[in-house]
Amino acid sequence: MQTEKSKKRGALGSYRFIILLIVGIVTGCIIGLIFKEKAVVLKPFGELFLNLMFTVVVPLVFFSLSSSIAKMTNMERLGKILKHSLIFFVITGIIASIFIIIILTIFPPAQGINISLGEYEKPEEINFLTQIVQAVSVNDFNLILSKKAMLPLIIFSIALGYCIRLVIKDSKDNPVITFFDTMSEAFMKMINLIMLYAPIGLGAYFAALVGDYGTNLIGAYSRAIIMFFPICILYFLIGFTAYVYYAAGMEGVKVFYKNIFPAVVTSLATQSSIATLPTNLSITKKIGVKDDISSIILPLGATIHMDGTVLTSLMKIAFLFGIFGLDFKGIGVWTTATLLSILTGVVLSGIPSGGMMGDIMIVSFYGFNQEVLPIIVTIGLLTDAIATMINSTGDTVVCMMVSRTVDGKDWLEKAKLQKAVDVVE
Template identity: 35%
Template sequence: MKLLKTYGFSLLLILSISAGLLLGSFHPGAARAIRPLGDLFLNLLFMIIVPLVFFTVSSSIAVSADSRRLTRTSSAMVIVFLATSLVAAVGALLFMLIVQPSPGAGVVLKGQPVQEVPSLLAQLVKAFTASDFPELISRRSMLPLIVFSIGVGLATRSSKEAGASFGRFLAGGAQVFIRMVDYVMYAAPIGLLAWFAATVVDTGEALAAAYFNVFIVYYTFSAFYFVAGFSLYAFLAGGVVAVRRFWAHMLEPSLTALGTCSSMATMPVNLEAAPKMGVPQGISDVVIPVGAALHKDGSVIGGVLKILFAMSLFHQELTFSRLIVVVGVAILVGVVMGAIPSGGMIGEMLILSVFGFPPETLPLLAAISVIIDPLATLLNATGDNVAAMLVTRLTDGVAWEEKEGGQPWARKA
């Protein structure tokens, strides 16, 4: 019953997508008839995405009371988070280019062709800025909107008392639009069923085959990263001793992550496990809570897969400059969006905005999120423990695992 409660809605979405695939395959007439229900679901999402991004991003900065990022531990934490995310993104990109460079091959979508991606510098300018305010409040300008929202949050925070009331307004707006997302998601089972049924009519059986390939590719690389990548990080943190200590205390956090499908729900278990792995409490109490929001290697790997999937749908050439953008956007999706409520949806909209994919791509990427969710959560949640070990190495030196007589650090009662 606990697993059903945790994964019940995800299972319902999978069943809805499967039903849509079957309906589109065997009853194309009915699939075409219910297409407006799928369009309605997409329109509802698009209507709230801009205010959702603005309020959640700006309020998360404006009302934050955490100033410990300026400490030595926090500096090391940022380095570790970015470094492991970069390794995950580059490793996933290389693996996927080798085994399946075109994960969406064979799927042909009707609609507007994707625009040509400009040079790297021109793309960065276009991605981060807008020429006018009306363009800023469009779902096609996600990064400029995020930059603007960050600026509003910082300005509100620095205004202190004068900005306090505006900060409360931003926080209230964030809660309102998060609740609106909850309301819209009640329509997701019907909306996704209708949209995928109509899409199958357009694409044939290639869509189901593409998702099966996505499942195999993601789970293969992520399982390898979980075992080999985390072992390597632990070894870099403290040699063989750290590797043994890490895996000796990983079972409970891993099972909790799989059972709850939540990084936040796994955080208390991580806080108990990290000192047993040799991480001082002063470090684990900073790194793990922040990591639960910002450090998401599983989402970074998923971001790479989603971008390659969408690029293959529209036959974009995999040039070197585009691959650099793929890595950067995947890290942004995994690291930055993890701190924002409903960040998965915002991350997918960011992918559409940066690469110029049409709106019809959004449900395809959302379906990938459902497929990869269990293992992505496992990597997102348990990666904070090994990150804390790396931060300990950077702050306390090479002999950190020998402190306290070589015994694990005990938490204070």
């Protein structure tokens, strides 16, 4: 009997944080609905949470990535992790494209819509090669210590970890590797402390959002926006469930849905994959993904893996086709749209102002008048929250799939056994 009570207390304890998050968010939404614009006064409390997350993410990525690479005894494993992660990034992007194309073909998003183009400010000319260089490098060391330079930081951290491994032949009990490892664990502890404030911070953020925008979030784009939210939810429930089932069977599905909710909430509130990165690192650790896999894939995924962006890009393309009376049908149209969306979601996401570049590329490729750019930019703004949720939670899914390909089908079972051993010790 005592054992059953202990189990109940353990189950309640594991869901306590989720319950607190829900209570905080619901309370924030109610405050926003009641006080409307006045609720914006709470926004600084939400921004405080966001600032804390952004502050810790750079050193966390730096130390976790560098220590993971430095501890690797087999460099082939690093290549395997990177190769499989990139393969899964592209595969999930293609699947997301096929999924939304089927829906958009049956239910055209621009049907019966009449939109005024509004004002348009011509963007600066963009040199693509220059943008690529800026995406992977910076011209001063201090610039790498910024959340705006995540891809250069990731490349630098991997390179540093690799060089440490070359210099230090025996990584066991080495003070340098121990230092990096300790700092990585320390920043994870700091994340745990920051997350204690999450129910208040996210509640305040939602109060400000609801109070500021209210029912005007949808506006003239109602059909496309109303369609997009259930599409993302369906992709999450169907696509992600299938992915994690491939990764670890029904046990993988259970452990995924048991742990993923904090990342869902954080990404919806912050609309930032980078801000959700620390939460994802904590979640993958609880799931049982090895540190060397999660510390490589999650920072990389937060920068260049964007299934939600792929879904948004295809919605934008189908929407423009509908406005101009074009048929969004046929293998050629679908293939081109899929390639454009994957380029936007997987490649351009790592480039500064990549979102705007993707919109410009869509408009230019199809030869649409540049005045339509504000239309698809607005669609992006209105769908950003749920698209970011798909982006960030999708990175955790890829971690689980790569765990299967790198560590074998029984990786989750091994992780559970290792946890049991750690508890005993």
